[in-house]
Amino acid sequence: MREIKHFINGAYVGSASGRTFADRSPTDNRQIAVVHEAGRDEVDAAVRAARAALAGPWGRLTVAERVERLYAVADGINARFDEFLEAECLDTGKPYSLARHVDIPRGAANFKVFADMVKNVATESFTMATPDGAGALNYALRRPKGVIGVISPWNLPLLLMTWKVGPALACGNTVVVKPSEETPLTTALLGEVMNAAGIPAGVYNVIHGFGPESAGAFLTEHPGVDAITFTGETRTGTAIMKAAAVGVRDVSFELGGKNPAVVFADCDFDAAIEGTLRSAFSNCGQVCLGTERVYVERPLFERFVAALKEGAERLRPGRPDDPQTTLGPLVSQEHRAKVLGYYAKAVEQGATVVTGGEPFVMEGPLAEGCWVKPTIWTGLADDAACVREEIFGPCCHVRPFDSEEEAVRLANDTPYGLAAAVWTGNLGRAHRMAATLDAGIVWINSWFLRDLRTPFGGSKQSGIGREGGVHSLEFYTELKNVCVKL
Numbered sequence: 001m002r003e004i005k006h007f008i009n010g011a012y013v014g015s016a017s018g019r020t021f022a023d024r025s026p027t028d029n030r031q032i033a034v035v036h037e038a039g040r041d042e043v044d045a046a047v048r049a050a051r052a053a054l055a056g057p058w059g060r061l062t063v064a065e066r067v068e069r070l071y072a073v074a075d076g077i078n079a080r081f082d083e084f085l086e087a088e089c090l091d092t093g094k095p096y097s098l099a100r101h102v103d104i105p106r107g108a109a110n111f112k113v114f115a116d117m118v119k120n121v122a123t124e125s126f127t128m129a130t131p132d133g134a135g136a137l138n139y140a141l142r143r144p145k146g147v148i149g150v151i152s153p154w155n156l157p158l159l160l161m162t163w164k165v166g167p168a169l170a171c172g173n174t175v176v177v178k179p180s181e182e183t184p185l186t187t188a189l190l191g192e193v194m195n196a197a198g199i200p201a202g203v204y205n206v207i208h209g210f211g212p213e214s215a216g217a218f219l220t221e222h223p224g225v226d227a228i229t230f231t232g233e234t235r236t237g238t239a240i241m242k243a244a245a246v247g248v249r250d251v252s253f254e255l256g257g258k259n260p261a262v263v264f265a266d267c268d269f270d271a272a273i274e275g276t277l278r279s280a281f282s283n284c285g286q287v288c289l290g291t292e293r294v295y296v297e298r299p300l301f302e303r304f305v306a307a308l309k310e311g312a313e314r315l316r317p318g319r320p321d322d323p324q325t326t327l328g329p330l331v332s333q334e335h336r337a338k339v340l341g342y343y344a345k346a347v348e349q350g351a352t353v354v355t356g357g358e359p360f361v362m363e364g365p366l367a368e369g370c371w372v373k374p375t376i377w378t379g380l381a382d383d384a385a386c387v388r389e390e391i392f393g394p395c396c397h398v399r400p401f402d403s404e405e406e407a408v409r410l411a412n413d414t415p416y417g418l419a420a421a422v423w424t425g426n427l428g429r430a431h432r433m434a435a436t437l438d439a440g441i442v443w444i445n446s447w448f449l450r451d452l453r454t455p456f457g458g459s460k461q462s463g464i465g466r467e468g469g470v471h472s473l474e475f476y477t478e479l480k481n482v483c484v485k486l
């Protein structure tokens, strides 16, 4: 049985209270680790270690030296690729075929892309006239913001944690990370890689536990934390923002979504089906950028629904390491109950269940896992719960539309604004739709193509701020102007 301790000041330490909790695999519900739960003492020790590290060797490294170490972290993850793969799939149940191509490679790449960014980014300077005619020179300097609190989610645990830790460290900050209680393994393992890569003690710290009245709350309330970055549910984001207000700490949020896909009759049909199957069912629908609402131009509607049904029914649940597996479980029994609650509500509210709508009955040890069937609905009203609320499961509602204007109205009829996908062969319409959809990211004839230099984040209740490329500088650095009289 693995024992997962906190990683503070370069060493693994247990909780003074001795409190622990079970980490269970969603594949078969067996316990895979005993995890220490942090109290205020452990959180305080982690924040103090991060503060001290800023004034230590880490704070004195040149950009080139920091870049070199971040490359070593990325190489360290890749050198232990199979360990990270096994740990991530143990914790999440996701298929190896998915984590091998997305989670682990991106978990490493996030360090390199931000190391490259800080190596090449410039700041600004202005010369100005002065009354005495001698003039003055202005130039901007970027400085690390300090100790960053990172609260990372359970759906892509390594990828979404290093999406924050990568730029934070690249900009010279130190971090205290609280991974989800559902998926602590890869965040804990990264501590070993940090030590091996020569990242000084105290730069990367990890504390484990839950949200309210536990590690998450203690971290966001800690006065020694200078800024907080969080990916997860909008409701939790609101609570974190209230905590951040004390001491006026900055926040960077990627929150919930109810992302639309808009499919026009002139689209590349096979591409639209393949892309929508991925955006609706990949990672068992547990992707913040995923699609839960599909709008299809009426002439294509019946054909599209039939093809989507066929694709959904081809998905095969199973063990993560089984090469035949193309569908994993949901992350926990609690989340499974939530998703099945929406499955029931859809029927109560009059949905036609095109496919799915129930648990997967699995054999042997898998019978105890968090399995649900991929589900497609039609026929719900626009104000139905499954059309309005984020479910975060392998399900989507498909609705016909008759005009571009109607499609835009329907797609934008949501309190969220994270991502959208548009499938059309009409170039002008593609760009018009991209301009009018309320989303931080719009994919045209594609989904989840990611250039890490681009701005990433949501509008409305999907988040605050943008991360990615130079956009991460806004959150992870303080910018100062220096004015020199010549």
Ligand SMILES: O=C(O)C(=O)/C=C/C=C/O
Residues within 6 Å of the ligand: 155, 156, 160, 163, 286, 287, 288, 289, 450, 456
């Ligand atoms: O691709 C990314 O950088 C990213 O942040 C993915 C987010 C997925 C959320 O569920």
